[in-house]
Amino acid sequence: MNNTNSIEIFKKAKKYIPGGVNSPVRAFQSVKREAPIFIKKALGSKLWDEDGNEYIDFICSWGPMILGHNFENVIQGVREAIELGSSYGLPTKLEAELAELIVKCCPSMDKVRLTTSGTEATMSAVRLARAYTNRNKILKFQGCYHGHSDSLLVKSGSGLLTEGYQDSNGITEGVLKDTLTIPFGDIKNLKEILRTREIACLIMEVIPANMGVIKTNVEFLKEIREICNSTGTILIFDEVITGFRISLGGAQEYFGVIPDITTIGKIIGGGYPVGAFGGKSEIMELVAPVGRVYHAGTLSGNPISVRAGFETINYLYKNKNLIYKELEIKTNYITEEIKKLIKKYEISACVNSIGSLFTIFFTEKKLVENLEDALTSNIDIYAEYFNIMLDEGIVIPPSQFEANFISLAHKDEDIFKYLKAAEKAFKFISKKKGKD
Ligand SMILES: Cc1ncc(COP(=O)(O)O)c(C=O)c1O
Known part of the structure; x- marks a missing residue:
C-alpha cells in the first residue's frame, strides 16, 4: 500500500x-x-x-456515523441548512424540534441543553450535579473517559490510555482531590464511598467503551441506582457513545435503569460538532437563564449540526x-x-x-x-x-x-x-x- x-x-x-x-x-x-x-x-x-x-x-468517526458516511437524508438536510446560513447566535425552530425528539427517545430526560461537544456536556452535567447537591466531590470509574475537562481527566481512558498514562498534567491539586475513582464493577467500594463521603455525583459510561468495550451487569446498575437514591448522589450516565447506539433510548433503555442526568453527543450531531446534557426538569431548571448554573456556547445549537442531528435521529426513530x-x-x-x-x-x-x-x-x-x-x-x-x-x-x-x-x-x-x-x-x- x-x-x-x-x-x-x-x-x-x-x-x-x-x-x-x-x-x-x-x-x-x-x-x-x-x-x-x-x-x-x-x-x-x-x-x-x-x-x-x-x-x-x-472507526465510524468514533461513533457518530451510525448510518454510514454521507447518508443521503443527512447530506440533503445539511445542504438545505447551509443555504440558509451558518450560525446566527440566536435560537432556531429546529433546536426545539431536535430537543423534543431527543426527549421523546431518552427515558431520563424532561429537558435537554445542546452543547458543541461531549466534553462540554459532561463538564456541564458535573457542574449541575454539584449545584443541585451543594457538594464538591465526584466519583468516576477508572478507565472511563468523559471528555477532557479538568475534573474528569483523572484515571481516564481513550487517548490517555493509548499513550500509556491515565492522568493529564496541568490540573490543579484542588481539582484532582475532588475526583475520586474506583475500578469498574467495584460495588463494595462504591457503596462505602457514597455512604461515608459527601459525593455530588457518580458519572459513568454505562457500557465502558474507552478502555476497549467492557460488558455491564444489569444488577450492578440497579445497585448503583439504589445507592445513589439513598445517599442523595446524582447519577450521571455518560451516553456520549451509547446514546442512540445501543438502542434508541441508549443504554438506560436497554438495561432499564434510569439516571438523573444523561450526557449524549456523537450520533445526535450526525457527524457535526455537538453534545447535550439533559435530565429531570427539577434539575435542568437550575441551568441559566432559569437558574444560576452557567452554560453557554457561541455555536451551541449550531443550525448545521442541529439539522444533521435531526435527520439522523429522525431516521433512527422511524426505523x-x-x-x-x-x-x-x-x-x-x-x-x-x-x-x-x-x-x-x-x-x-x-x-x-x-x-x-x-x-x-x-x-x-x-x-x-x-x-x-x-x-x-x-x-x-x-x-x-x-x-x-x-x-x-x-x-x-x-x-x-x-x-x-x-x-x-x-x-x-x-x-x-x-x-x-x-x-x-x-x-x-x-x-x-x-x-x-
Ligand atoms: C463516553 C464519552 N464521553 C465524553 C466524550 C467526549 O466527547 P467529545 O469528544 O465530543 O468531546 C467521549 C468521546 O469520545 C466519550 O466517549
Missing part, C-alpha cells in the same frame, strides 16, 4: 500542529506507524485517503425496530467469527461486544471486566494486528483501548473482508508466536 502522500502531509502537519493531529489517537503512535492515513473523503462504509487507498471503516436488530446481528456475526478464528489460530485474545460495539483484547485473560484486565493486553500484538488490517484495507481503531463501531452501511461483503483480513493477521501472529 502506497502511503507517500500521507507521510508527506504528516511531516507538514507536525510542523504546525502538536504531534501533527488535533486529537492524539489519530497520530497512530501506539500502532507504530510512520504516519497516520490522511483521509480525503468517505461514503457509506468506506474511506479514501490522500494516496487514493480505499478502506472499510470500523428503530429494524436498525438496532440489524446492527446487533451484524456485530454478533463478526464477533462470533472472530472468536472462531482466535481459537483456530490459538491466539491469546478475547472479544467483548454489545450492541454494535466490540473490542478484541490481545490478552491471556479469558474475560476483560475492568481497566486492570484491559491493561494486561499486549499492545505490540495489537499494533501488528492493526497494521495487517490496514494493509488489507480495513481501518480499525489505532489503539487497543477503543471500540470498533458497526454502522448500518456495513454490508455483508464488508464484514467478510474484515474476517478475511483478520484471518491473515491471526495466521501471521500465530506463526510469529511459534518462532518466539
Whole structure:
C-alpha cells in the first residue's frame, strides 16, 4: 500500500500542529506507524485517503456515523441548512424540534441543553450535579473517559490510555482531590464511598467503551441506582457513545435503569460538532437563564449540526425496530467469527461486544471486566494486528483501548473482508508466536 502522500502531509502537519493531529489517537503512535492515513473523503462504509487507498471503516468517526458516511437524508438536510446560513447566535425552530425528539427517545430526560461537544456536556452535567447537591466531590470509574475537562481527566481512558498514562498534567491539586475513582464493577467500594463521603455525583459510561468495550451487569446498575437514591448522589450516565447506539433510548433503555442526568453527543450531531446534557426538569431548571448554573456556547445549537442531528435521529426513530436488530446481528456475526478464528489460530485474545460495539483484547485473560484486565493486553500484538488490517484495507481503531463501531452501511461483503483480513493477521501472529 502506497502511503507517500500521507507521510508527506504528516511531516507538514507536525510542523504546525502538536504531534501533527488535533486529537492524539489519530497520530497512530501506539500502532507504530510512520504516519497516520490522511483521509480525503468517505461514503457509506468506506474511506479514501490522500494516496487514493480505499478502506472499510470500523472507526465510524468514533461513533457518530451510525448510518454510514454521507447518508443521503443527512447530506440533503445539511445542504438545505447551509443555504440558509451558518450560525446566527440566536435560537432556531429546529433546536426545539431536535430537543423534543431527543426527549421523546431518552427515558431520563424532561429537558435537554445542546452543547458543541461531549466534553462540554459532561463538564456541564458535573457542574449541575454539584449545584443541585451543594457538594464538591465526584466519583468516576477508572478507565472511563468523559471528555477532557479538568475534573474528569483523572484515571481516564481513550487517548490517555493509548499513550500509556491515565492522568493529564496541568490540573490543579484542588481539582484532582475532588475526583475520586474506583475500578469498574467495584460495588463494595462504591457503596462505602457514597455512604461515608459527601459525593455530588457518580458519572459513568454505562457500557465502558474507552478502555476497549467492557460488558455491564444489569444488577450492578440497579445497585448503583439504589445507592445513589439513598445517599442523595446524582447519577450521571455518560451516553456520549451509547446514546442512540445501543438502542434508541441508549443504554438506560436497554438495561432499564434510569439516571438523573444523561450526557449524549456523537450520533445526535450526525457527524457535526455537538453534545447535550439533559435530565429531570427539577434539575435542568437550575441551568441559566432559569437558574444560576452557567452554560453557554457561541455555536451551541449550531443550525448545521442541529439539522444533521435531526435527520439522523429522525431516521433512527422511524426505523428503530429494524436498525438496532440489524446492527446487533451484524456485530454478533463478526464477533462470533472472530472468536472462531482466535481459537483456530490459538491466539491469546478475547472479544467483548454489545450492541454494535466490540473490542478484541490481545490478552491471556479469558474475560476483560475492568481497566486492570484491559491493561494486561499486549499492545505490540495489537499494533501488528492493526497494521495487517490496514494493509488489507480495513481501518480499525489505532489503539487497543477503543471500540470498533458497526454502522448500518456495513454490508455483508464488508464484514467478510474484515474476517478475511483478520484471518491473515491471526495466521501471521500465530506463526510469529511459534518462532518466539
Ligand atoms: C463516553 C464519552 N464521553 C465524553 C466524550 C467526549 O466527547 P467529545 O469528544 O465530543 O468531546 C467521549 C468521546 O469520545 C466519550 O466517549
